[in-house]
Amino acid sequence: MEETSIKPNSRKAIKYRGVECLNCAHPLDLTDRFCAYCGQLNTTKRLTLKDFFSEFVLSVFTYDSRFRHTLKDLLFKPGTITRYYVDGKRFHYANPFRFFLSASIFYFILLGVITFFTADISEETLNSPVVNFNMNNKEAIEALDTALQDSIPEIKGIPAQFNNDIKAAIEEAKKETERKKAENAEKDSLGYKYIAQKDMDTLNGFSRFFEKFELFRDFYAATDISNTSQALDSLKYDKTRFNVWLYDKNYSIERVEKDPLRFANYMASKTPFFLFFFAPFYAIFFWFIYSKKRANYMEHLVFIFHIFSWIFVVLLISLIPDIFISNDSIFSSILLTLVGPFYFYKALRNFYKQNRVITLIKFVFLNIVFMISTSIFALIFFALTAAFY
Template identity: 45%
Template sequence: MGDKKQIPSATNVSENSRRHYKYRSNKCLNCGQPLDLSDVYCPYCSQLNSTKSLSLKDFFSEFFNSIVSYDSRLRYTVGDLLFRPGRITRNYTRGQRLRYANPFRFFLSVSIIYFLLNSLVTNLFPETNANYQVNENREPIQFSWSNYDKGTGEDIPAPTKKTEANIENTPGLKELDSAITAEIKKKKLAADTTQNNATTYLSEKQLATKSWSENIEERLFLYKEFYLKSEIKDPAIALDSLRHNNTRYHRWLYSRSVATQKVVDDPKAFVLYMLQKIPFFIFFFTPFYALFFWLVYSRKKFGYMEHIVFIFHLFSFLFIGLFITTLPDLLLDTEIFKSILFGIVGPFYFYKALRNFYEQSRLVTIIKFIFLNIVFWIGASVAAAIFFIITAAVY
């Protein structure tokens, strides 16, 4: 009886529960922190103070408890984020962190959910993306090796063993190579070498005589035209067929030419590919944008990370808004709700968030609101251009 009084147990806890006092230890099994037997959780790492082996029932019980716990944080996070702009950041930075979801984790979650939804809508309702229709009637550009037609180029060397092996093992390539070789060996003067579908063949020796920029330009154009004619995606096979040096740099240039044409043929796929990378774009853009908050609000003595948390909350609200407006826009076949979000709700939310978090007067907040908007659009435009180039380079 005396022992039970000294070691209290939780009310209505079953003796088979991992929370029961008989399974408690005087040392945390996770971090080694010394504990009292009255400690239900470790004060250092928050792990349950229990020595009982994990059963299937215990496992699922803790799993559902963690969902309920996250659900309460999710409820508070979404509610304050939508209806109390700026206050969620103020509460979070002042220490109320168990009440809300982690800002970056929450931003990443809502952005991924939105793009999954957007991808689902795109696949189920392709007519909503009419701006990105593929031109299926494009005629392939015909090859005409102008230099060789004029008899001014070098003789074409005999195919290498590697080329012959590739030709023999690739369906349709043998006939294609024979057609190209026969066309080259005709050596007849082109009727009009200035036509758009005429391509001037340039050997490695001819390209070596050009400047660095001209060399790249000529290669990219030549590789693109060759791909349009042959539809060969493998850079090694293409370079062998063109009798160009099979270097890593040349293979990369050829693959970029193929990727560029893929963008032209199917812009919808490229747009969707870019959209999937937007969370990473925002992640890398946020620290740069936060520098201007740090400068503008230097007298408020906020830390740099607190500005980053504020910006992540802003972007999280934006993705929640996009998520909410997707369905009504889809049902009404319009973009009116997204337009209202970006044109009215978004700017007003940004102003209210600045006012509530940084707690300055209306006039000062409006001035800083205008300045930060200008910085955002200029910075985002430059960053988006860089992001587009990098995305196209790895597409």
Template identity: 35%
Template sequence: MKNKPKTHTSGRYKLIHRGVECLNCGHPLDMSDKYCPNCSQANSTKKLTLKDFFEEFFSNIISYDSKLLKTLTALLLRPGKITKDYIGGKRVSYTNPFRFLLSLAIIYFLLISFSGDFAELNRFGQQSNELPVNFGSSMIEDYDFGDQEREKENLIKQLDSLKLEEMINEKTRTRDSIIMADPKKEIQKVSGESFISALFQKQKIFTTLIQKDTLYSFKEATEKYKLENSLNNRMAFNMTQSLTKAKREPGAYLNSLFSKLPFTTFFFLPLFSIFIWLIYIRKNYTYTDHLIFSFHNQSLLFILLIISYLIDTVFGIDSNAIFVLIFGIYLYKSMRNFYQQGRFKTIVKYIFLNTIFVILATIGAVLLITGSIFTY
């Protein structure tokens, strides 16, 4: 063998993984060829691993060029074909699936956050000393009773006679005065309860302290009231501080929440791919192959959502349902083309996987909201 390299590269580019024909363009190669002289793809026949997959992502993070157009065309017109090509070795023709999905997710959620008018919601925010609910006649004064105005007037009189708002205000003042008299004692009183119970009890105490004493950090609270620097105390304070800010500026909170959604996608998609691997376990595909399939289909969903958003913005219509239906048909075709199974089996697995996807997406959203409560 001529021109044999003196040093070997690591991983999937070792000499033992070299082939005699380019997997992308079919050009004949010599074992000494590190790259195909025709299309420049690396000469490697080794199956992709997760490590290889993400190494290629980071090494090509800013290299889109003509691959973008080819990727878009394949995704839109040939369901499942792009994944077959990619795991079959034709990778130099397309963008990295992980990078492509991340870019689309960021673009979509940026569009939503910038044009969602979330700032308008800030005017509905509550000040720290406001009651969460309006009691008394104000509860029903805007309610439409139709022709029964006398019934409405009688109900207003009854509620006003009960003086609910005064009673609740008095109870709140009493509770707050007890807490402010000795915050450390009140914190210690609930510390003996279970972790979750103590967390929510302390959250109520810290709400009073933040409202009445204008605390800005947990460190300030520990120094001022000699509180224990425990995990439960820190979590309770952070949750209270985040909830207080979210109540005051709900629009800003929603905007912050949407900015984190793209990254949530990448937490449950790898888990979702495990279910794909399980129901297609007899197929000769690795977990990474199923993950790439998930990335490609999720990318198509974001493309359709972006198109739908642009159409809705320009024409003032609601086309989301149409594009979600298009995606549903596309996903079925993609599963049929990629996994090469009959209609009945594909339909059964299609229903199962979509059910799992909705469950995981819901769990991901709940975890995101829960996490943002402690970090906003």
């Protein structure tokens, strides 16, 4: 009965079976669909383009019956699926890491397709001006200078030294104002504030980075020199790898300014990889607060990947309703906001088997840790991602 359900031209058809495994040479019968020793499909059929493509799709997105079992238990048995998996009942479940990557990648592919066909690209959007963050503070400096021109009288009832300190502070502020005015005058004439390389090298790390970035950006805007080598020669800066990389960021900034939506999609597409690399660090906190439980580090990690997989499955389910409701992801936001905390709490209860009060305390602690640590790691990860855009 089982053999009759197989298509005649399928690689699993009995006419293509051999008596020896082509992978490990283990003896086989014609009734063996798979090798009992290594698990490879028992077939002698030559590989065709259709077979190759089918196996590729199956290896990436499908898991036969394991996909159905994994999806069902992931949605409706929070934490229990992890308990089954770590207890050794893995035959019916997909690998947590592979399932997470497949779900997240498939979500962003589908989201990209939907966005492509539903995006409203208007003439107003295409011609919208780019916000200029290099605001001219010349007026503010002049106003401050005018305010400081009036020397305050000595304040009676306090030591003379205090009055002298105030006057000295005002004089210092005047000098700083004059310096700023001179810098702005230079910037107005050249279009950028020039800092020689020897002076730039005297600054500390962060100041040097931001001053150099501002110089390169202003120079590029003022001169429109796109050739990096020519620009560094004009600025009399060494052609170090860092200087070349930093000046080349002008092209990246232009790309972002011209198409911010594409940059936002680029950053969002990196979310699965961020979560994949973030999960091992987050698992350390689970290992710490559940140190008295028998679960080891890898089992905590499996639990986290199941939680992350649930999030992407919910996002996938919400894509279609969000299209009909609006383009603001309202349905997915409601689901994650209302159901997400309850799902996480139940998963903790079902997997770690602790009472409600202890679970609730750890639930609050882990949520706080998650928000703080994700903010820090996201800032670092996406800053590095943007740096290589």
